Amino acid sequence: MAPHTLLPSLLRSALTLALVLPLGAEGAKSPDAKAPAATAARKSQLPPLIDRDKFFGNPEIAGAQLSPDGTWIAFLKPYKDTRNVWVKKVGEPYSKGRLITADPKRPIPGFFWSRDGKQILFVQDKDGDENYNVYAVDPAAPPAAGKEVPEARNLTAAKGARAQILSVPKGDPDTIYVGLNDRDAAWHDVYKVKISTGERTLVRKNTERIAGWVFDKQANLRLAVRTTEKGDTEILRVDPEGFTKVYECGVFESAGPVAFHKDGKRVYLETNKGNRDLAELVLFDPATGKEEKLESDPKGRVDFGHAMFSDLTDELIATTYEDDHTRIYWKNKDWEADYKLLQKKLPGREIGFGSMTKDEQLLMVATYSDRDPGSRYLFDRRTKKLSLEYVSREDLPREHMVAMQPIRYKSSDGLEIPAYLSLPKGVPAKNLPLIVFPHGGPWARDSWGFNNYAQFLANRGYAVLAPNFRGSTGYGKKFLNAGNKQWGDLMQDDLTWGVKYLVGKGIADPKRVGIMGGSYGGYATLAGVAFTPDTYAAAVAIVGPSNLLTLLESIPSYWESFRIVFHERMGNPNTPEGKKQLERQSPLNSADKIKTPLMVVQGANDPRVKKAESEQIVVALRDRHFPVEYLCAPDEGHGFQRPVNNMAMMAAAEKFFAKYLKARYQEGGKPDVMQRLPQITVDPNSVVLAKKADAASVGLPKPVAALTAGTYTYAGTLALGPQSMNLSMVRTVKEEGGSWVVTDAMKLPMGEAVDTTTLAKGSLVPQKRSVKQGPVTIDMAFEGNAAKGTMAMNGAPKPFDIDLGGQAFADGAASQESIACLPLAEGYVVTFRNVDLQKQKVELKQAKVLGQEDVKVPAGSFKAWKVEITSAAGDPGSLLQWVDTATRKVVKTVATLPQMGGAVMTVELQN
Missing domain, CATH: 3.40.50.1820 (Alpha/Beta hydrolase fold, catalytic domain)
Incomplete structure (x- = not known):
């Protein structure tokens, strides 16, 4: 089973099965x-x-993979009771293996060889947070100074973010393409990474809510997969000027690219769109929209399973279907003959092809059954020689x-x-x-x-x-x-x-x-x-x-x-x-x-x-x-x-x-x-549960000062790890129709945004709000204890109606100005309601005065109240703002943004 999954994946992961040994002295x-x-x-x-x-302990050897030149085998083996990567020459015993990684605590979940066999790449997170980074280590390099192993370089270096490996191109073995959500935690931008140096180049900024990226055989970014606001799936052709929708299916259907055809034009697609119950394999032309059925389950029992391709010729060599047992249908007679030969040599077992040399003549074969966790063999397709590499838990x-x-x-x-x-x-x-x-x-x-x-x-x-x-x-x-x-x-x-x-x-x-x-x-x-x-x-x-x-x-x-x-x-x-x-x-x-x-x-x-x-x-x-x-x-x-x-x-x-x-x-x-x-x-x-404030019990903060009309210029930086990007903002505060109107016009690394909030005079209760950023447009009105409006994102406006449990405060562009008008004093604390537009629900915030500080910014030196704004529910993220005690101007803010991988945004008053 896949016991710890709670999300349908675009790609299917292989499971490493724990193995068993006989009982020792325990009874x-x-x-x-x-x-x-x-x-x-x-x-x-x-x-x-x-x-x-013997069931749940470390296997002695696991996951062996053959290098592309057929010289080396990398494998997993315990180091200080933790799975790490080792390497040995083909033909040597595994006892001669050389340690390549030496993490004493967190097991390495997976690894693979670079195309040229010069590097071993692996992924790892910290303590199960699933913020994976991609690392590269040269198996031929000497140990780093004072270490047992060569240096492993972090190619993605994303703190609080998650890397995805998107493509490992054949034509450029020193390159991988990765997705990183360090700019926006919800969406992965596409980067080209040079393995040998770690040099990273942005290929595509993801501002269109793309959930998956598809490259062709030449490592050209050709297709993207997006989920619409209705939950439908769209397959988009990636054009120089943008995206063109070429295929779509409903929320209760599925469709996904498998691989590009060797002609470089058509793509293999798995789909159950329309009146199909069982998913089929089709060939689809993104240029013309033409769809050609290739295959569905010959027995009519299960969905299409997997397509197996030759990496050497790019030809489809087999299809599989997972019924009560796996069924394989071969398209290539040579591969089929080798498979049938292996079936004779290894009767009664499931047989899988693993890593292989670049010429596809020497390959790693994995076998298993319901009563046997398996063995690994090397199979030479030229000589038909089958050599046992290791038996998983030989004493089982x-x-x-x-x-x-x-x-x-x-x-x-x-x-x-x-x-x-x-x-x-x-x-x-x-x-x-x-x-x-x-x-x-x-x-x-x-x-x-x-x-x-x-x-x-x-x-x-x-x-x-x-x-x-x-x-x-x-x-x-x-x-x-x-x-x-x-x-x-x-x-x-x-x-x-x-x-x-x-x-x-x-x-x-x-x-x-x-x-x-x-x-x-x-x-x-x-x-x-x-x-x-x-x-x-x-x-x-x-x-x-x-x-x-x-x-x-x-x-x-x-x-x-x-x-x-x-x-x-x-x-x-x-x-x-x-x-x-x-x-x-x-x-x-x-x-x-x-x-x-x-x-x-x-x-x-x-x-x-x-x-x-x-x-x-x-x-x-x-x-x-x-x-x-x-x-x-x-x-x-x-x-x-x-x-x-x-x-x-x-x-x-x-x-x-x-x-x-x-x-x-x-x-x-x-x-x-x-x-x-x-x-x-x-x-x-x-066990003590974190207490959450009840929206209905939260009162409405009472301002003791009014806003001050004017135009204020701010500038600052957005920093994530060693990276830092400039940003700027112009805030306009004006009276209009008996209300205050506050507008923030921002120039951010990810584009421009305009946020306008209208407030009632005196109470500073928000009356309406408008947001425009890239493809997103939000219009919202605050009516009593509710927030109603529409959100449009690459489509028709979608209505929403959110019960706030009371009136909102300090929301939208006017949030910092509204807090500055509260009775700030040492130890002052207040809880108020906001609207979480992403989750479309009420969000409770807490403002707390931490004390006074002297602050120097380009606009001058100020004695300011230091105010911390956090989630009243204990959710991550915070905002610090410094408010001039004399004029109630907001002179500086520092925000920690968990939705952007823990980035820190610092903004200072310029005039």
Whole structure:
């Protein structure tokens, strides 16, 4: 499964599977001495208990990749118990490998060779914050001074931002193209990066809400993918003068470029637009709009899967479809013959082609099955010689692993649900304890193969059900769309009826059913115990959202292009009916119905499902004196990456399940794991939720001074790391029609913007506001306790109506001037309402006077009040403004902008 995903991706990621080894000196112990004799007899028939370290610890060797010239193999291997990159020559034993990276704490999640094989590139974040940077290291370079490894250069150097690798061109091996959201956290600009020097050149500034960029074979930027305000997908041709829309599909359809054809004109496109249920592969001409169908599933069962291309000839060599098992359809006879030869040499196993030499004659072959995490081979296509590189966990007792069986069952409304069932060995498939393990996403799917969670639990004696509930991908548009707005409803029924199916077959004991999952699977776990409390006897929720409203409010900035898709597929919190639906589907609001023992697991730095999502449900159960267990790792994000954390979590989870489902478990574990477990175990009584001000309870600040008409010029800088860009602003304050009108005309690095706010005299309550920046136009009127208006962004104006819970203050262009008119004094604090236009909701701000300071700016020297403006809800970002004590002029501001990757904007009065 993809357990820690909560976003549909344009690209599919390969999963690195954890591996297993036999049990060491540790034994098994049942937590329930009074377990029935039949249960104890069943336990004695099970295979030997395998140490959890062998399931969730570091593999000795993983992810081997062949260099383009066929000389070197890079691979992952532990260094100080943390996965790092090593390199060795082809033909040498892996014990001769040379350490290339030496991070003692954070595992390297992935790496690849540069086109010329001179550099190894890898990505890494800090403590799970998902702000990935791209690094390059020369494997032939000597160790840096005082270090064990060569210097790894940060090619993207983005602080508080996220890099995306967009293209690795064949014709220029010293170049990669990356997307960076350091200017605007919601959108990635396109940069050309020279690998050898780190020189970075801006190719395209993303001011058009582009979610994906597509290059052709010659590394020309040819296509862009955009999500409209309605959630539709647009494919745009990138022209010198701008963009031209060439293809579009609705919000409940999908279409995406796969790769350019070798003719350089047409593009392979995966689409289910129109009356197609199953996604197909077509050839599309962006110049003419002509579409030619190439292929859909010959069996008519599943969506188009993947296209395999020769990097040497750019020809399509095979297509794949992921059914109960993967099916491959070859287009090239030579590749097909080699594949069939490998099937004869490696019977009964799935075979995948990995990295290969530039001439495509020597390649790395990966094999696996449901009972075997796999092996790596080198295959010489010229001589047909197959050489074993390494066996993943050679000591793994394959004879004790279990089969993953494809099954299907009917849900509550008759919809057929595909699933996988893993049954323990050595005992009859009768009256077994069962763990339901829903996948993350939810727009993803479970697949056949080696699953370390399923094998681990089966080894403990559980049956494990992995259902591809409605809303899962790969089974067609109707099946996917059947999950729309069904979180906690029919999607949850698909799990419940899976339990009923196995109970009805006599496989599962209805009194010993547990549920466990991560991300959406964590939500499904919480929903299971909240909405069907009689179904489950124990539950472990990993990074699971408990409140769908707060989940949607706090999604990462770089998911902005998917915000409307979430609203359409989950529910729109900005409509009364959508808000009511999401409230009903939030497990937090049914916490009083939970009677199932629950363990909650969280990464403190999770940018997708924030820490508060777990702590809300923990506090809700604690406050009704219901026992709940809570684990929170301070160095993890959306799912645990450090093996010591993962093993500690599983040590706690297996003991927890064994207690309530009467199964066996491993007592104790490795010293570092046993030491780590209490460090990440949190006493629920110690959890304190951040207090949020209630908009309805916030009063209206009362100014003690009036605005002063005039024109004021400001200038300053926008700094992000070592980069600094100039900016300027002219602020005009004038009386007009019995009101104040304040206009800020700004020249920013990302373009010009004009913000005009009209205020009522005396109260300074905003009456209306107009914003114009690039393609965005906003017109808004404040009417009593509401803000109503329209927002236009590359399309027709879209209306909005926001309930503020009271009157707004210090909003728009007049915000700083309005605060300057308050009764500023030492220790003065006030909370007020603003409108968050991006999220279209009320936002509470707090202004606090920190004291007086002498400030010198180009306009002169001033004695000023230093005022800090922050989010009253504790959200990141702040503004410091210095207000002249004599004239109430705003003479300087310093803003920290989390939406721009933590950039700092400093502005000073010039006249």
